[in-house]
Amino acid sequence: MTQHSTSTMSVARAIATKDLRIEWRSKVLVNQVLPFAGIVMVLFAFALDNDGILQRVAPGLVWLAVLFSSLIIVQRTFAIESADNALDAIKVAGVSSAGVFLGKSVALVVQLLLFEGVLVLLSLVLYQVHLSWGGAVLLVTVSFLANIGIAAMGALYGGLGAAAKGRETLLPLLLLPAVAPVLIAATRATESAFGVGGATLGEGWPWVALLAVFGALFTFGGTLAFGVLTEE
Amino acid sequence: MSSVDEAVRLHNAVVLLGSFPALAEASLVVKKGEIVLISGANGAGKTTLLRLCAGLVPLARGEATVLGFNLATQRKEAQAHVGMLGHANGLYLDLTAQENLQFWGAVVGASTREIELSAQRMGLHTRLLGTTVAKMSAGQRRRTALAILIIRRASLWLLDEPHAGLDAAGRDEIDKILREATSAGATVIVASHELERAGALATRRIEVVGGAIVERGAQ
Numbered sequence: 001m002t003q004h005s006t007s008t009m010s011v012a013r014a015i016a017t018k019d020l021r022i023e024w025r026s027k028v029l030v031n032q033v034l035p036f037a038g039i040v041m042v043l044f045a046f047a048l049d050n051d052g053i054l055q056r057v058a059p060g061l062v063w064l065a066v067l068f069s070s071l072i073i074v075q076r077t078f079a080i081e082s083a084d085n086a087l088d089a090i091k092v093a094g095v096s097s098a099g100v101f102l103g104k105s106v107a108l109v110v111q112l113l114l115f116e117g118v119l120v121l122l123s124l125v126l127y128q129v130h131l132s133w134g135g136a137v138l139l140v141t142v143s144f145l146a147n148i149g150i151a152a153m154g155a156l157y158g159g160l161g162a163a164a165k166g167r168e169t170l171l172p173l174l175l176l177p178a179v180a181p182v183l184i185a186a187t188r189a190t191e192s193a194f195g196v197g198g199a200t201l202g203e204g205w206p207w208v209a210l211l212a213v214f215g216a217l218f219t220f221g222g223t224l225a226f227g228v229l230t231e232e
Numbered sequence: 233m234s235s236v237d238e239a240v241r242l243h244n245a246v247v248l249l250g251s252f253p254a255l256a257e258a259s260l261v262v263k264k265g266e267i268v269l270i271s272g273a274n275g276a277g278k279t280t281l282l283r284l285c286a287g288l289v290p291l292a293r294g295e296a297t298v299l300g301f302n303l304a305t306q307r308k309e310a311q312a313h314v315g316m317l318g319h320a321n322g323l324y325l326d327l328t329a330q331e332n333l334q335f336w337g338a339v340v341g342a343s344t345r346e347i348e349l350s351a352q353r354m355g356l357h358t359r360l361l362g363t364t365v366a367k368m369s370a371g372q373r374r375r376t377a378l379a380i381l382i383i384r385r386a387s388l389w390l391l392d393e394p395h396a397g398l399d400a401a402g403r404d405e406i407d408k409i410l411r412e413a414t415s416a417g418a419t420v421i422v423a424s425h426e427l428e429r430a431g432a433l434a435t436r437r438i439e440v441v442g443g444a445i446v447e448r449g450a451q
Binding site: 006010011013014015017018021022025026080083084085086088089090091092093094095227231 | 286287288307308309310311312313314315316318319320321322323324325326327331335336338339340341365373380384
């Protein structure tokens, strides 16, 4: 029988569209992850009940809430593959592993961007931080680039853990240390965007460059490693 | 018989699940165009045999070739020509049947016409196509999964209890599709406990006993 053939980009587009459609329909991000992150942000505010401290640490709190919530989003994105063993079907189809990885990563970036938009608005209200237009531009750039790094590592380790026993506990152990550099760079850049601790906008852009490097490295490495790590 | 005529060749193949040999020095040759029925008790190794042929479990020892590709070194190449329907259907429960078919069509590069034809073949009419898989019956899900296999145009079909959950008409349709697939050059390996039903379809039967393969002859 004559076989079909598709490019890596076609596979990536199909995977990303499918993941976003499932998320749109199931509304797990809106109904479960956002409320969870909101509660975490409020609890931070209660725990650090001092406007001065809250404003000072707001960038770190936002990114910690993003990281913890991203664990749920990543687990969810691979849970839909395991529910009826679709991941095996994808493997048997001999589909480009790079395409699957890139598609998963793109869908995660989109979800994380929407999610962070709400968290940043929440932080402006809860932590009473100031955001100028220049800061907003910096913050959007930071969010986009940081999400590429988080999504790439999330797709890689989410795929690795999808077939493993105890995946719920394995994913945080693998993912959190791997994205620590992203957390540090994103927090420093967000400090500049919020203008806390005397940080200026100009100080934030070198961190943006570092985030771009992390994003490129993680995506490149993930594209190469995903097939090998998820094969067994 | 030359290797060109062979869809599957296993020689003393060993597959370990942990430290347990799920397949123990299994040897098998399946010719192209055959429909081979695998029988055997629960846990004998039928599913593992199918998963080995699909490249889903690694070969610990021995040799395994599928459609001319060595599974030890060319697993991905072999998989591009293999379609497998296991106990699970491999569907996305939050998507409709139509969206599942469209997704697989996009992934494997099938045309809209091919998707429509495969849906028609499996009796997935308009209302059913618009139904979310999570709301479908077991039989309807099986039909959707089989429609995807048709879209895949696989050269080697590996089916684990394909008749499970289907009504009489669905079972007849599967048998018809499998016969047509072999007429078009495909090879089919079916694991089933329903020896009468699947036996009538098969050209040959093998039995898996304790991880080893025993020939039971032509049907």
